[in-house]
Amino acid sequence: MQRIRLRYTKRGRLRFTSHRDFQRAFERALRRAEVPMAYSAGFTPHPKVSYANAAPTGTGSEAEYLEIALTERRDPEVLRRLLDESLPDGLDVVDAVEAHTSGFADRLTASHWELRLDGVEPEEARKAVEVFLAADSVEVRRQTKKGMRTFDTRAAVASLEVAPTGSDRPGDGPCAILRLVVRHLTPAVRPDDVLSGLRATADLAPPVPAAVTRLAQGPLDEETGTVTDPLAPDRDATPAATVPDGTA
Amino acid sequence: MPVESVFPRLEALLPHVQKPIQYVGGELNSTVKDWDACDVRWALMYPDAYEVGLPNQGVMILYEVLNEREGVLAERTYSVWPDLEKLMREHRVPQFTVDAHRPVGAFDLFGVSFSTELGYTNLLTALDLAGIPLRARDRGVDHPVVVAGGHAAFNPEPIADYIDCAVIGDGEQAVLEITEITRAWKAEGRPGGREELLLRLAKTGGVYVPGFYDVEYLPDGRIARVVPNRSGVPWRVSKHTVMDLDEWPYPKQPLVPLAETVHERMSVEIFRGCTRGCRFCQAGMITRPVRERSITGIGEMVEKGLKNTGFEEVGLLSLSSADHSEIGDIAKGLADRYEDDKIGLSLPSTRVDAFNIDLANELTRNGRRSGLTFAPEGGSERIRKVINKMVSEDDLIRTVATAYGNGWRQVKLYFMCGLPTETDDDVLQIADMAAKVISKGREVSGSNDIRCTVSIGGFVPKPHTPFQWAPQLSAEETDARLEKLRERIRADKRYGRSIGFRYHDGKPGIVEGLLSRGDRRVGDVIRAVYEAGGRFDGWREHFSYDLWMECAERALAPHGVDVDWYTTRERTYEEVLPWDHLDSGLDKDWLWEDWQDALDETEVEDCRWTPCFDCGVCPAMDTSIQIGPTGKKLLPLTVVNK
Numbered sequence: 002m003q004r005i006r007l008r009y010t011k012r013g014r015l016r017f018t019s020h021r022d023f024q025r026a027f028e029r030a031l032r033r034a035e036v037p038m039a040y041s042a043g044f045t046p047h048p049k050v051s052y053a054n055a056a057p058t059g060t061g062s063e064a065e066y067l068e069i070a071l072t073e074r075r076d077p078e079v080l081r082r083l084l085d086e087s088l089p090d091g092l093d094v095v096d097a098v099e100a101h102t103s104g105f106a107d108r109l110t111a112s113h114w115e116l117r118l119d120g121v122e123p124e125e126a127r128k129a130v131e132v133f134l135a136a137d138s139v140e141v142r143r144q145t146k147k148g149m150r151t152f153d154t155r156a157a158v159a160s161l162e163v164a165p166t167g168s169d170r171p172g173d174g175p176c177a178i179l180r181l182v183v184r185h186l187t188p189a190v191r192p193d194d195v196l197s198g199l200r201a202t203a204d205l206a207p208p209v210p211a212a213v214t215r216l217a218q219g220p221l222d223e224e225t226g227t228v229t230d231p232l233a234p235d236r237d238a239t240p241a242a243t244v245p246d247g248t249a
Numbered sequence: 250m251p252v253e254s255v256f257p258r259l260e261a262l263l264p265h266v267q268k269p270i271q272y273v274g275g276e277l278n279s280t281v282k283d284w285d286a287c288d289v290r291w292a293l294m295y296p297d298a299y300e301v302g303l304p305n306q307g308v309m310i311l312y313e314v315l316n317e318r319e320g321v322l323a324e325r326t327y328s329v330w331p332d333l334e335k336l337m338r339e340h341r342v343p344q345f346t347v348d349a350h351r352p353v354g355a356f357d358l359f360g361v362s363f364s365t366e367l368g369y370t371n372l373l374t375a376l377d378l379a380g381i382p383l384r385a386r387d388r389g390v391d392h393p394v395v396v397a398g399g400h401a402a403f404n405p406e407p408i409a410d411y412i413d414c415a416v417i418g419d420g421e422q423a424v425l426e427i428t429e430i431t432r433a434w435k436a437e438g439r440p441g442g443r444e445e446l447l448l449r450l451a452k453t454g455g456v457y458v459p460g461f462y463d464v465e466y467l468p469d470g471r472i473a474r475v476v477p478n479r480s481g482v483p484w485r486v487s488k489h490t491v492m493d494l495d496e497w498p499y500p501k502q503p504l505v506p507l508a509e510t511v512h513e514r515m516s517v518e519i520f521r522g523c524t525r526g527c528r529f530c531q532a533g534m535i536t537r538p539v540r541e542r543s544i545t546g547i548g549e550m551v552e553k554g555l556k557n558t559g560f561e562e563v564g565l566l567s568l569s570s571a572d573h574s575e576i577g578d579i580a581k582g583l584a585d586r587y588e589d590d591k592i593g594l595s596l597p598s599t600r601v602d603a604f605n606i607d608l609a610n611e612l613t614r615n616g617r618r619s620g621l622t623f624a625p626e627g628g629s630e631r632i633r634k635v636i637n638k639m640v641s642e643d644d645l646i647r648t649v650a651t652a653y654g655n656g657w658r659q660v661k662l663y664f665m666c667g668l669p670t671e672t673d674d675d676v677l678q679i680a681d682m683a684a685k686v687i688s689k690g691r692e693v694s695g696s697n698d699i700r701c702t703v704s705i706g707g708f709v710p711k712p713h714t715p716f717q718w719a720p721q722l723s724a725e726e727t728d729a730r731l732e733k734l735r736e737r738i739r740a741d742k743r744y745g746r747s748i749g750f751r752y753h754d755g756k757p758g759i760v761e762g763l764l765s766r767g768d769r770r771v772g773d774v775i776r777a778v779y780e781a782g783g784r785f786d787g788w789r790e791h792f793s794y795d796l797w798m799e800c801a802e803r804a805l806a807p808h809g810v811d812v813d814w815y816t817t818r819e820r821t822y823e824e825v826l827p828w829d830h831l832d833s834g835l836d837k838d839w840l841w842e843d844w845q846d847a848l849d850e851t852e853v854e855d856c857r858w859t860p861c862f863d864c865g866v867c868p869a870m871d872t873s874i875q876i877g878p879t880g881k882k883l884l885p886l887t888v889v890n891k
Contacts, residue, residue, distance in 0.1 A: 013271040014274070014373070014505070015273065016277060017263060017269040017270045017272075017273050018270055018507050019268075019270060021509065022270055022507045022508060022509065025268055025507075025509070025513070026277075028559070029277075029505060029558065029560065029561075030559060031559070032555075032559035032561065033556065033557070033558070033559035034559075040410075040591070046591060057271065058269070058270075059263070059264050089275050089276070089277055089507070091275060148837075149446070156571030156821075186267075198478065206563055209261060210264045210265075
């Protein structure tokens with residue numbers, strides 16, 4: 002059995018795809034592309050797909066991950082192209098690596114996010130970020146499935162900055178772009194929790210909901226505060242003995 | 250003139266609404282064509298939520314048929330939920346298509362498919378959100394022509410004020426004819442404006458333009474006559490019938506949504522029409538004659554459809570799927586082909602017939618045998634003769650015995666309450682029938698772990714059926730009868746616990762009855778309900794019976810009629826019915842005779858295997874029954890080179 006790890010995106014209007022929606026779409030894409038999937042045993046066999054840490058509905062992402070198990074060997078790049086063509090535009094498969102390591106999900110320890118705040122002056126955002134970063138802890142409360150929970154958003158943030166605003170954005174008016182690295186903790190601190198934290202500490206109140214995009218997720222380099230490629234160990238571990246195929 | 254996408258404005262609203270994915274489009278196999286490269290543009294609507302509307306075969310077929318044509322564009326739109334409607338009104342975002350998010354008001358034609366009358370308030374919402382005047386007579390040359398279709402369009406009188414025209418019957422060829430007439434009129438510079446286009450459509454004899462007919466009433470409220478008010482407009486408008494389904498293998502590329510919908514499967518229509526002659530069934534009456542798709546045509550559609558969609562279940566659709574002349578070979582052939590591919594096959598709408606258990610077994614070769622559904626419709630032998638549902642109790646018991654003996658554990662039985670001539674006893678016999686089913690099931694399966702679910706709803710008399718003259722049972726009487734049945738099941742100590750009871754109360758049926766057999770005066774009721782906030786009347790959580798009754802009382806009072814007049818009143822032979830000028834091909838005298846036969850408990854055979862009994866459809870529409878067997882088989886698919 003061959004295992005392949007894929008990175009895929011949720012772009013543009015398809016960021017409104019929920020994780021369940023994506024799962025259905027992906028399993029149909031597997032059938033259309035005639036991928037030789039391994040199936041679970043039992044009355045209603047399911048193709049073996051494991052998803053890691055999916056972004057919430059409405060959040061764009063450049064870095065979602067999943068792993069599939071095949072009964073016949075396939076070239077990861079050929080498979081990537083096939084699946085990418087089979088999925089709608091916006092759900093794009095952008096990377097594929099054969100799995101040679103275990104514990105992939107544990108490697109996803111942080112995410113790099115971009116938050117576009119329309120109607121917010123970059124200078125105003127910069128001041129708020131300074132106040133936020135200077136605090137020892139910034140607690141926010143949010144209703145979860147398990148009831149009202151309190152989160153320390155400051156502890157979860159490994160880095161936070163206001164990015165230079167590009168000129169290519171739609172519409173007029175001010176716009177601030179935040180880039181931040183958030184640790185994956187339990188319970189999870191979400192980018193909008195950090196926004197709540199910015200509101201609580203520095204009165205930053207965007208007039209419209211932020212457009213949120215996950216730029217990357219993977220191991221956190223604590224020294225630089227950056228997120229690195231979680232597929233790197235698999236890429237590095239490619240055994241020389243592997244016979245490239247896809248035509249078997 | 251380029252038409253701008255409303256998506257940027259809509260996008261800002263989406264984070265605030267439930268299930269935003271339903272509004273973004275981007276479905277697999279959807280089509281966006283260049284606006285300026287097309288000269289006839291259709292917006293197609295199913296007037297219910299996306300999750301219900303997307304899988305609708307009618308819209309899907311027309312969408313593909315139209316988009317295949319050069320210079321023609323079709324996009325889809327669905328009803329938006331009240332949360333988004335509110336935001337759209339606040340932010341002035343118009344009703345949009347999900348394909349390219351173009352405003353519906355910019356299209357030439359706005360086709361709305363009504364499977365049920367309960368979508369009428371949603372039509373008004375969509376028109377208003379689109380910026381199209383609600384009343385057809387207030388529309389100008391730049392507004393889309395609003396075309397109604399679907400089964401409910403066989404009596405479009407309640408929405409006559411709000412639509413420009415209606416098409417009855419099969420839509421495939423009709424939309425293309427309308428397209429060509431519209432194209433020519435536009436190319437000539439739209440001579441005579443909107444009126445001229447509608448006149449050209451009406452003159453074909455296959456497009457009903459309500460505005461070209463005047464309805465005159467008698468002092469007692471009944472209709473005196475319906476008269477064309479222009480020359481060249483036919484007295485009666487005919488339904489459309491597609492012959493040779495193999496020439497129309499649509500949808501070839503079924504839409505695959507990202508959002509979850511009510512039918513997560515691919516559907517292939519294996520035949521159209523039904524001549525079983527169940528007297529309550531409007532679909533069976535208005536879609537005659539039976540036209541089968543060939544076994545090879547079905548095989549091809551399944552194969553291509555699966556390749557194009559990746560669905561893991563195929564539904565073989567029709568009004569009574571086990572009646573296809575080659576259903577055994579179809580089921581076996583498909584089961585053989587897809588045995589290793591984990592593709593599920595299902596056969597909705599099957600009759601109570603032991604043969605159908607063999608079919609069901611074939612279709613679930615390696616799957617789970619959980620539940621089978623049958624529809625005896627009536628609880629007593631007598632009432633089943635009235636409705637011409639020819640199933641004896643022995644048949645049913647034999648059938649369920651076979652089912653339980655083959656490992657099925659649950660049988661669902663569908664019934665109706667309020668059928669003509671029905672008494673409490675007819676309905677109470679449902680409990681006895683269910684008890685016998687359980688008793689037999691325990692005997693053959695040797696297990697107590699079996700169930701029988703009784704599902705029952707109120708009967709609504711429909712136009713173009715032998716019951717179009719029948720009095721509808723009032724909501725109160727329906728509920729009382731259902732309550733007695735529930736008590737009877739509950740009181741059964743031996744079997745009651747194995748019998749599930751699901752029912753629909755009588756109130757929604759009264760509103761459906763008002764809209765089904767209503768005339769133009771009912772239009773004011775629909776508008777009043779819409780203006781008072783009525784939406785999504787097919788949804789229990791949105792439907793308000795009291796609102797409908799209040800609005801009906803006010804709107805109908807000036808005409809001297811009321812809800813009872815439309816629903817519980819029995820009609821006589823002489824009465825001009827609101828839909829008499831819409832020709833389904835059924836001979837009104839034949840329908841009346843069949844109604845009398847119903848009252849005499851006389852059954853009628855199926856014309857597929859007995860001589861013609863002169864319902865009138867084939868000669869009136871110049872059509873004929875198209876059935877096999879072709880004698881062909883489904884061969885194994887060639888193995889793809891690996």
